[in-house]
Amino acid sequence: MSRRFAKLPINCVLLPIWTLCLKLLPASWASAWGFDIQCWSWGLKQGHSLLMPRMDRVAAQGRYYNKMEQPKKFHWFDLRRWSFAARLTLVMSLLILATLVGTLFITIGIVQTRLTNQIGESFQAQSENFSGLVGVFFREKVTQLQVLMGSDIIRDALVDRNSGYAGSEAQIQTQIQALNESWQLAAEDEPLVVRTLSTDETVNPVGHILADFLLKFPEYNEVFVTDRYGATVAATGRLSDYYHADEAWWRAAWNDGQGAVYISEPQFDESAGVDALLLALPIYDHEGEVVGVLRTTLDVDNLFAVISNLEIGQTGHAVLFNSAGEILYDSSAEAGKEGSAELPAELRQTFVSPTPGFTIAEDTDGDTSIFGYSPVHSFEEEKFEESASEAEHDQAGAVQDSAVNQVAAAVNNLGWATVVRQETYEAFSSVDQVVQASVIVGVVAMILAGLIALFLAQTLTRPLVRLGAAAERIGQGMLDTPLPPAGDDEIGRLSHSFRSMVSELRSLFDSLEQRVASRTRRLEIIAHLSEHLNAILNLDELLAEVVNQVRDSFGYYHAHIYLLDHQGEKLVVAEGTGPAGAEMKAKGHAIRLDAPTSLVARAARTGEIIRVDNVREAKDWLPNPLLPNTYSEMAVPIILEGQVVGVLDVQQDRVAGLDEGDENLLRSLANQVAVEIRNARQFAEVQANLREAREIQQRYIESAWDRSKVTRKNVGRVRFSLGESTTLDEGIIAEAQHQAWRYKKPALVALGDQQDHHTLVAPILLRNVVIGDLQLHEIDPGREWTESEIALISAVIDQVAQAAETLRLLDETQERASREQLVSQISNKMRRAPDLDSLLKVAVTELARVLNPARTFVHMDLKERQEPDEMKYEISGGNGSEQPLESEVVTG
Incomplete structure (x- = not known):
């Protein structure tokens, strides 16, 4: 039934109540409030558009009734003449309604306030826990590095390096600066580079320990150690500089010889070539003096993984801000959702305040969210992670009592803040549920109170109830429902109006049903047609x-x-x-x-x-x-x-x-x-692309499957037979091969002139391309082949095809690797040539050795004249003009 007809029961019930209240009100009230009998006509017209035509006539009747002379004995000021049912219903309804509405509003306000504070405190607690996780992350990484620095080998190597310098502080700095310049220009095979980057335990034991550390902890991109003057002692990879005492991280970790933990903002590391965090820690000797600095590059994704693991419902996520209020990582933006990039600057400054809290605010798009924020911290009373065992602490004797304080200071100095955010519609869904439940309970209570009031007044309002029941059935579509007899009172006139309205609705409903049926049929046809076309x-x-x-x-x-x-x-x-x-x-x-x-x-x-x-x-x-x-x-x-x-x-x-x-x-x-x-x-x-791809694949297999690459012994055919088998004629074998390629599946065929010579042939297929065949000769013609035997043969030849393809690919790979290795060897020899003559000689000699030709020549046009003893040159002179120079080496 149409939604317009669904409203009829409500209007039909409200209309009699409205009319009764208007008639029961004193005339002074009606005059003061501007009430008129036309009001219920206006209300009915506003209640439903279907009744508009009828309401015009009803309003005219109301105006006519309003002008009628009222009996003088009927006094509106006498409250004793009010209907008892009306007075009782009105008083009870207003009292119950006022009580329930007031109680409901107060209850909802209190519950909303308390639940909002509880949810906000929960978000604040989550942000504080999240901040603690970030702090724990840094403490864990620093602990790993401190265990590494506790190695006696590293400390002793630094002590030896520091004591090996001679001269004043300025002279030592001059020496290191010279080494730094040499380092920047040095090749990979220079002794300084080889000694510093070596992981051989006998050459550089510190480098060996650092390399072993990277194998155990792959989240670090590089690790290197400097002495107390900033010179590199060992590194896991080529660094851009040899001298580091002029860099901010080194000075922060050195801390005028006192030592401190340094943690950087996420940045692009020039040495490692990645976005990373720089961690620098002082290395102490047994007396507690700083003898060097260890610096590592930690991939920032390892930190962000801690943030991305935090999930809160559908819209909740975590965000990490730096001290300037800029976003370091937004898990929602990384997942392809709307992130926190559009938050106002004032709100971001609130997040990086030193005090944790929560707030409810809007972003620039107008979306409201709840934010729980907390500064990233690391409390000094918190202990190192249990992953660093007691034995490791004993080994790392340089771990001082102030290590925890240094980590806490480094983390706190970052000024970072963690924010846990969620859309308010999801965060406060529980509040909405409570409010909805309260409203439902209040509505149910009001309905029950109304029913009680109606029950008490039913004896006095029976005619009105009967009319309301009839109107309700009419609203449900039963337009033939009889109405109560119309009298001379208000209810009688109302009944007469209903009769006129029902007559018009009946005609309108009939035409509407026809239109709905026609439209429904067309929609069904469209739906069926769409479903059919999809296939x-x-x-x-x-x-x-x-x-x-x-x-x-x-x-x-x-x-x-x-x-x-x-x-x-x-x-x-x-x-x-x-x-x-x-x-x-x-x-x-x-x-x-x-x-x-x-x-x-x-x-x-x-x-x-x-x-x-x-x-x-x-x-x-x-x-x-x-x-x-x-x-x-x-x-x-x-x-x-x-x-x-x-x-x-x-x-x-x-x-x-x-x-x-x-x-x-x-x-x-x-x-x-x-x-x-x-x-x-x-x-x-x-489909066309698929056919083309299949054709390309088949052409590739046919061109690539060169059986001579699988074996060099029998070019053109690879054959194997049992040692005790008799030798077969090549013609029989060729004919069997032809039959195998013809049938494209295992088949029993007769070969030659002898019909008793039966052979089971089966092609060897690789992606529908025949690359060989399997032949079982001198088979008993009366033998019955079972499906399991045929399946066995098919399985074996499939495995043969796959294995042959594997061998071919392996052979091609080995051949390509050998060629690349040979080219690399020749190139290395050529790069080591000191001059052009040696370069030409190496090129000619190596090509002659590999290719074994009768003679080898190299011709080049040179701008300068060079005459080595072992080369022959032809140079025309006299006028000073230069001619092409020919260098010849004859081999073989």
């Missing part, structure tokens, strides 16, 4: 099904579909119904897009539906002799992704045979057809 992927079949179903289902005279050609200049008939459609399709009937007299062309140009009720009177109608009975026409553009790809044209054999219902119907169908056309074209394209 058709051939474009021609799809278009034929569309036009035939449209014509047959909706009774149109004719229907056809035009598609835009590739040049976008013509609309070509792709499919049509009946003989006319077949003939137009066969002749390639087309209409130019710029045709002035064509409804189809106009629809394609404008992208709008063109409907003409009488085409005989339209100036831009193009008549078709194949369709002489066309009187009305509708052209519906088929639009795909904003572009017109075709036109669905339907015609009717009567004037005004197409209406707005057909327009809405065909618009929906055209949209569905557009999608199906795209699907069909994409399916055809995918």
Whole structure:
């Protein structure tokens, strides 16, 4: 039933109550408040639009009644003349309503306030826990590095390096600066570079320990150690500088010889080439003096992984801010969702305050969220992670009592803040549920109170109740329900008004049912047609099904579909119904897009539906002799992704045979057809690409599977037979091979002139390409082969094909690797040549050694004259002009 009719029971119940209250009010109240009998007519008209025509007449009756002379003995000021049921119902209803509403508002306010504070404190606690996790992360990493620095080998190496310098502080700095310049220009095989980067325990024991540390903890990108002057002692990779005492991280970790833990902001590390955190720690000797600095590069993704693991519902996520209020990491933005980049600057400054808390605020898009924030901290009373065992602490004797304080100071100095954010509609869903439950309870309580009041007053309001019951049944669609007899009082006149209203509703409802039934049938046809079209992927079949179903289902005279050609200049008939459609399709009937007299062309140009009720009177109608009975026409553009790809044209054999219902119907169908056309074209394209890929793959296998690469012993054929087998004639083998390639599956064949010579042949297939065959000769012709035996043979030859392909690929890989290795060896020798003559000699010698030719020549044009003893040159002189120089080395 329509939603408009669903409102009738409410209006039918409220109308009598409204009328009764107006009649029971004193005249002075009605005059003071502007009440009039017209009010209930106005309320009924506002209650439902279906009653508007009737309300005009009801209002006129109300105005007439208002002008009637009232009996003098009826005094409105005498409250004793009020209906007891009205007074009782009114007093109880107002009292209960006021009590429940007041209680409900107070309760909801208190509950909302408390739950909001509890949720905010929960978010604050989560942000504090999250901050603690970040602090624990840094303490864990520093602990790992401190255990590494506790190695006696590292401390002793630093002590030896520091004591090995001679001269004053300035002289030592000058020496290190010279080494730094040499380091920046040195090649990889320079002794300084080799000694510093070596991981050989005998060459650089510190480098060996650092390399072993990276193997155990892959989250670190690099680790290196400097002495007390900033010079590099050992490193796990080539550094951009050898001297580091001029860098901020080194000075912070050195701390004027006192030592301190340094943690950087996320930045691009030049040495490691990644976005990372720089961690620098002082290295102490046994007396507690700083003898060097260890620095490592920690991939920032390891820190962000701690943040990304925090999930709060559907919209909740965590954000990490630096001390300037800039976002360091936003887990929601990394997941492809809307992040926190658009938060106001004032709100961000609130997050980085030293005091944790929570707030509810809006971003620049107007979305409201709850934020719990807390500074990243590391309390000094917290202990190191249990992962550092007691034995490791004993080994790391340089771990001082102040290590925890140094870590805490480094983390706290970062000034970072963690924020836990969630949309308010999700965060306060529990509050909403409580409010909704309270409202429901209050509404239920008011309904129960109203029912009680009605029950108490039912004896006095029985006529009104009967009229209300009748009105309720009418609202449910039972328009034949009898109404109570109409009297001379207000209820009687109301009953008379209802009779008039029901009569009009009955006629309106009948016509509406017919329209709804017709529209429902069309929607069912569209749904069935769409479901049927989804299964058709051939474009021609799809278009034929569309036009035939449209014509047959909706009774149109004719229907056809035009598609835009590739040049976008013509609309070509792709499919049509009946003989006319077949003939137009066969002749390639087309209409130019710029045709002035064509409804189809106009629809394609404008992208709008063109409907003409009488085409005989339209100036831009193009008549078709194949369709002489066309009187009305509708052209519906088929639009795909904003572009017109075709036109669905339907015609009717009567004037005004197409209406707005057909327009809405065909618009929906055209949209569905557009999608199906795209699907069909994409399916055809995918099928064509698939066929092309298969052909390319087959050609690749045929060209790549060179059996001579699998074995060099029997070029052209690889064959193996049992040692005790008799020798077979090559012709028999060739004939069996031919039969195997012919059948493409295991088969029993007779070979040669002897029909008793049976052979089981089976091709060896690799992706449908025959690369060999299997032959079982002198088989008993009466033997019955079981399915399991055939399956065994098929499985064996499949494994042979796969293994052969593996061997071929392995052989190609080894050959390519050998070639690359040979080229690398020759290149290395050529790079070590001190001059051009040596370079040419190395090139000629190596090529001659590898290729073994009779003679080898190298010709080059030189700008300068060089005459080594072992080379021969031909140089023309006298006039100072330079001629091409020829260097010759003869080998073999």
